[in-house]
Amino acid sequence: MQSAWSPRISWADLPGHVQSGIEQILGSPVAQATGQQGGFSPGTADRILTVSGGRAFVKAVSPRLNEHSPAIHRKEAAVTAALPAGVPAPSLIGTFDDGEWVALILSDVEGRHPHLPWRTAELTSVLDALLELSRTPVPPALGHLPPLEHELADAFEGWKRIGTDPPEGCDPWILTNLEALGQLAEAGLQDLAGTSIVHTDVRSDNILMTARNRAVLVDWPWACIGSPWIDGLTALLNVRVYDPGFDVESVLRSHQVFAPATADGINRVLSGLGAYFTDAGRQPPPPGLPTVRAFQRRQGEAVILWLRQRLSHL
Structure with missing residues (x-):
């Protein structure tokens, strides 16, 4: 019996400047974004494939979706960046934060x-x-x-x-x-x-x-x-x-x-x-x-x- 996870927005729903900021961190335009299910966040959760062939996992949210979620993303970014190398966790590639939208760009775990x-x-x-x-x-x-x-x-x-x-x-x-x-x-x-x-x-x-x-x-x-x-x-x-x-x-x-x-x-x-x-x-x-x-x-x-x-x- 699978849980009914929270509905999410998708990569296509992100404002253009947020997409562009994420692509700058990735170093290449996004060619494909595949939405992922699970969890309790209204933000995006997408496996990303770039034009250059790079892969990443991107999650992004704004206070309009949930007022507490951006702060949660910021906390996650700080923790993930500091995790020791041996911890079984994805690595942080970068963050986009314009004061409203917060996006985490993480290594894509094939699993x-x-x-x-x-x-x-x-x-x-x-x-x-x-x-x-x-x-x-x-x-x-x-x-x-x-x-x-x-x-x-x-x-x-x-x-x-x-x-x-x-x-x-x-x-x-x-x-x-x-x-x-x-x-x-x-x-x-x-x-x-x-x-x-x-x-x-x-x-x-x-x-x-x-x-x-x-x-x-x-x-x-x-x-x-x-x-x-x-x-x-x-x-x-x-x-x-x-x-x-x-x-x-x-x-x-x-x-x-x-x-x-x-x-x-x-x-x-x-x-x-x-x-x-x-x-x-x-x-x-x-x-x-x-x-x-x-x-x-x-x-x-x-x-x-x-x-x-x-x-x-x-």
Whole structure:
């Protein structure tokens, strides 16, 4: 079951001066632009072929589409430019920024998104890439990245807001166990702390699988410094979104990326993620992103189902 991603504009919808600015960075006119699906942005996402035969991936947005998206693109450009060479990520070729339109020109990764439902071999490759990322020292250029526990502090308090104003049709199990869930989530902030580069938004549409089954992580605006196993846990959550019966527990026990995690720590972080997605999913959709709340609700439901299985004593 594929998600309904946000509708995007295309290369042809970009103003002429934006196209020209991008072509100057590419060093050649664009001969072909192929729109890509996935993600929650109203801007362009195009694989580009130039007249000279060069290839790139271009994403561009303006505040008219969504007022927050240009700042997100700027953050992604700064992070991507500073990622160490060994990180499995595209490289930044350049940026166009006229104060309104912001475009990122990135290396084009020849790959596709993971199969959905997930396949074990592809999941293993993603977790191997995340293990590699967790072992990569944070370079000075990324020393400014925020601690993950600070970035998610408000999100992990979602159970408090749900207790004050429960969403319509809220799972009765949540309402019965709100106090325990809130305590878990509050304690879970300490489990987020760490010294690793964390992508924080690992899901199928932010991953490309190469022909050699190597996983490449794309879309880096939310990078933080945090615990080395958090990205792996969110990858498993994405697996559960598309296949609730997938045996993620055996993966937790067997893959080295989860070696620093404890069973209690996993429960605490899952409760925090459940608070975030359940609370966010009942909010009005942001401009230009009509489908993001529905996907957040799906993520929240997947977290709660998983957490109920792990906390069967409640």
